[in-house]
Amino acid sequence: MPKSSRGDRGIAVFNPSLSRRGFMAGAAVLGATAIVPSRRVFAQDRAVLKVMSWEQFQPGEKEGWNALFDKFNRSQSKYLVEWTGWPASQFASNVVIQAQAGGIDADVLMAMPDLAAQTIRKFKLAEPLDPIVAELGITPSGGHEFLKQDGKLYGLSAIDVNFALVYNKKLFADAGVKPATSADEWVETTAKLTKRPEQFGIALTNTIADGGEWWFQLQNFCLPFDGKWAEGKTPLANSPETVKGLELWKALYEAGVPQGTAQGAIMKLAADGRVAQAFGVNPTVVVLRATNPDIYPNLLSAAPPWASKRSLDRIHPLIALNSSKNLDGAMEFIKFAMSPDVMADLMETNLYVIPPYDLAAKSEKFKTFLADKPWVTGYNEAKQVSPIDVMGDFAYVDDQFGRIIMQNFQRALQPGGTVKDAMDAAQKQLEALAARI
């Protein structure tokens, strides 16, 4: 009967002539054998592929990814894929620190959009994934543009979230209004849907303490009037388009936002059916359903209420790192993850609704999955724009840019404050920032 080397060492433990030190070593091996999960037993025969991500810490999502990892590990005998990384809040900073120190200690990186852009363009650590696209015969979604450089594609979406208007159809019916299709209409319907403090017309994050979430939403408000936050190294914070967009935000804030309320409390109000609409990403629906399952049947979505219907689409791609010693394995893993059946399973388990490519055309399972989700419509109607497209060179300092905008924008929310004055002040600070990037 063949024995593994680990097993051989285990038998040697019981040799009566063994020294004390040998006994201790053997005991340690036995202990380790008992503790280490069985799948690791095969690790010695396989090359370990490290996937750097935050998903292993995400409740409600890690199960889907763990299942995908298991499937990959069973599908072949050459590689063993394992997690590495940190929770989302610490993820980007840790990856940037590693990249700045010379390299990312992984084979595959899952990244937030701005981190992906840095990995590809600044650190130049990404490997083109065009061979995978060709082999699978897939057409990546329009949001993948920012992952391209010199005509090559360097990332494929693992998670894609975009913005649209999520609304409570019951509250809309009670107020006799329909989802807005223009900016003016949006303010009007928001006011009609507001009966403070019992009911609020719209959920918009509005405190610096929830700054990450606030900027995440506010970043969209350059789009209603076809503006941008920056072009190259030139900030456009006080451009007429951006100022008008932020004036729209301010009008909504005054018409129907729970002002000064923490993001968590706003979500609770929405889940309790006390907020009529939210401008949020598709997982908002999942969070609301988890908080209050009764609200779920009332939720629908509509495209962003402006002519272009453009909203930010945050693709979190898988990137094969060109510094990997197992680059072939990294490519094989990404190809496996992107294959229609595997991706359809992942999307169904994790309730992801924005596919990385024309998945509905390739997977009946995914088509069926989408069919019983009427709330997806608005998200699918939204036109995808990557944050990189509206941030220019500031995409690498997205957080800092956002902080400057929000801190100054708060002046506009004080009595007597105007958006134009606030954005003029922000523009000056952003120009100083431009000199440093």
Add this chain to the structure above:
Amino acid sequence: MSVATISPADTSRRSLVDGKALPYLLILPALALECVFILYPIVRGSLFSLEGPAGDLGLDNFRFMVADPAFWQMLKATFIYVLFVDVIILLVALAVALLMNWSFRGRGVVRSILTVPWAIPDVPVAITFVLMLDPTFGVFNRLARLLPWVGDNQQWLLDPTLAMATIIIVTVWKGFPFYSLVLLAALQNVSDELYDAARVDGAGPIGQFFHVTLPDIRDTIALLAVLAFIFSTQQFTLIWLITGGGPVDATTTLAVAIYLQAFRFYNFGYAGAFAVIGFLISALATIAFVIIQRRLAREE
């Protein structure tokens, strides 16, 4: 027999252990730890401050810092926060310590209850206060509206002045038990004979406080003032979770600014420059404390 076997090496080892080298040998492990965990990070951090965005070494970060209005706004916010926290926390702590020094029924229970704010971790405190300060649903506004002159809901965390006042109040509420306990211990060491003598000299309660109590606990107050200064300069969790440094950067203190630059904006060099300023401020406070303490000791 044993004398005959002592070698010169043994002799020198013994003289090393018995002689002047012993104290140095004994502090060596502690010194090594200090070097690795304190001195090295300080030196490394200081070197970081010399590193520009492109990895070049120089004083660019400091030059940029001096020209950056946000830096001066941050220093102003830090100064206001530290000053108010220091003064208020010591006044509240002293008042509470004096109350707790009185003999009354249930004093032990009250003392235990008073330590509760200090015992609760920062994060639940911050979250609870954020909910209590909510302009629409928070209990603070419900109570405020009971006052005849308050009509509208106060935007506690959206108004720059109120936000600063709020984090000062929360910091004081969270920290005063520690200072109270230390002051209480100092108060209990004040000799009763001194009070008797003061009473004989005709001193009333206020006179006793200013002529007996205060001079006797002066050193403790000075020490606590320095500690409060250092702790409030370093305060991050409460400020970050309650206001995030806003609104309009009104509560972005030194600790928040360092965090933002280092871990949100990845400007490690610039964060290093801020940290050097923070280190200098804390070091100056400590030196000031030592000087004051020496002067007081000389006066005594």
